[in-house]
Amino acid sequence: MHSEVERIAEMAQTGERMIERLRRQAFLPESRKELTVRFGIAEAASLLGCSTNRIRMAEDDGRLPPPPPTENGRRPGYGINDLLNMREVLGASPARAPLDNPAIIAVQNFKGGVGKSTVTTHLAHYFAVQGYRVLVVDCDSQATTTTLFGFNPHFNITREQTLYPYLSIDPTQTDLLYAVQKTPWPNVDLIPSNLELFDVEYELAASGADGGSVLASRFRKLKQGLQDLARDYDVVILDPPPALGTISLAVMQAANSLIVPLAATTPDFCSTVQFLSMMDQVTGQLAEAGIVVDYDFVRLLCSKFDSNDPSHAMVRQIMEQTFGPALLPVPILESAEISHAALRMMTVYELERPIGTARTHKRCKGNLDEALAQVEVLVRKGWGVASPASEQEVINA
Template identity: 85%
Template sequence: MAEAGERMIERLRRKAFLPESRKGLNVRFGIAEAAQLLGCSTNRIRMAEEDGRLPAPPASDSGRRLGYTVEELLHMRAVLDASPARQEQDQPAIIAVQNFKGGVGKSTVTCHLAHYFAVQGYRVLVVDCDSQATTTTLFGFNPHFNITREQTLYPYLSIDPTQADLLYAVQKTPWPNVDLIPSNLELFDVEYELAAAGADGGSILATRFRKLKKGLADLARNYDVVILDPPPALGTISLAVMQAANALLVPLAATTPDFCSTVQFLSMMDQVLGQLAQAGIEVDYGFVRLLCSKFDANDPSHAMVRQIMEGTFGPALLPVPILDSAEISHAALRMMTIYELEKPIGTARTHKRCRSNLDEALAQVEQLVRRGWGRVEPLPEEAIVHAA
């Protein structure tokens, strides 16, 4: 069954990414959307095109402007001094998207968050730490056929490492400002090795925790945001990710089982972080937030559970949820996110509503990152909730 499944994934991938069987990025932005993203007027862009600082976008046979690619947007940001990139003294945001409950949309949130930051002009690194490799798949790689163990975190974290840093694992993606460290099933071997090492005293385990943090910190110097997708379970890799991150984003669906399991996750996190502190392993988060995903505004039970979440978690729960949308599911079938679609899959209205919601929900995370850099005037959390 596993072999048949892997062959089917490869067939789907080839069908989705013909002719080269490699994922491409063909999305374009009109001048009005480009101006909004850059925080300038359309006249400023047109003037830069007229005086030669910027090339005009190509036109169709009918003379209609085709819009700007992501790469062209990045060039425009450089020319017009509209880059949101952190300053040299700012600490890169290393965000772990974590919940031990499966099915909460963890990998979907990870990929959409990465692409949202990319559209906004940030340099992004995504690290797939989950041997199930859903994030790797959504980036257009087949973990079984395209990724070897030597391209994952394994050579760096194993008991007998063959790599001294993580540069070897960084893969280019179709996004010019998004890189990926992929995963595959063989990464799970690290769990066995580190668990066995921990049984012999735990010193090797503690060393590996610190090693992942150092490796990611060294790599993060080349990025603004690093997004970690750990396994949905409390294992050695998850513990290492918790310690390597400087921010935590917890996605959860608006159902009673998801709420209960997330409470257990937070309780377990509290205990684990206390134990890590006792072992001399420091964990320091700039922010910890919960993000309601797969929210159906037309389902009364979802509304009721969300009220419970708000009463329980207060301002730690981000006020704008990610709405459940068929457009996200349709995009995932093509191994894409909403930000990669050239045109709507469903109706234009559904697509616009989905994209608008994602922009608003994920902008909350961007706001937290920029607050950490001192780019946003610090406000009381109650004021942030009220403003949202």
């Protein structure tokens, strides 16, 4: 007869097998995630900030290859690779200038269930669709972000592929290049995580009398490693653990921007206030130890907002009164489309067609674009540039 403790191990093992079954079912036939999303010419033109005629003219004069027609003669639309090529040919790349600092954004809250990993992955894919070069770093041993990118942390990722060889007490790597994995998105790379990354917390906690100096060196090391990697990217997005630990502190010190997701409930509001208070204390203590924490921007983003729930509206009003302009004005709405995509280990930006109704999908994607564009505006302000204007806006102006 199994003890209850043994039952935990049994449930964990059967759970891991079920995750692998779900992954294989989602990514048939090769059990590997592929990006199949396509964009019509009108949507492509909108993303590039140009007219459809300009795209057609570039196709007619040979600067751009036309998308191959389907059997019924219709255009199948453009893939992400096509869009990236179009940006290069038509001079519509939003990439930062060489002297601009890459945005290194930590998406952090110590309260679980606020959609931290969902915000991280959707933000990464939003920036990818807009044409930026993106690196996502999963620093959470629960590895939800790694899973959403199509990897099974238990079967596909080893400890040597995570941050562990770089941050451990006895490091075997001197930079972070070893950990960078390609994803189905041509302009998004990932440093994955798995449960063994938590060993870093154990090791540093057991470092004895030298704990403080070891900790400080790890903080500086992660920041330096990320800054070195970031040279090849426009945006780096960090997903730290939802708790105050060594890795969380190192991530918050390595970032130059902070997004705090929170749901519109009283417990989430109270927990976030505690998180901000704890951040204030910790940054003060780090400053005393000679470790400076500074951000280009700190913003709160309301996630999982149900516009039909009066209690959500009430709590959001409290947030607005409390946080003022630090709270981004457009929340991420609660949507079945996000939940359905997550069940397939995807984001809404990866869906080739709506899972629910076309109306629900359009509303969800439109809201995500509007909410996440707020972060893009902050990033571009840091580079001293405004968001690119469309040809129509220029003409009207």
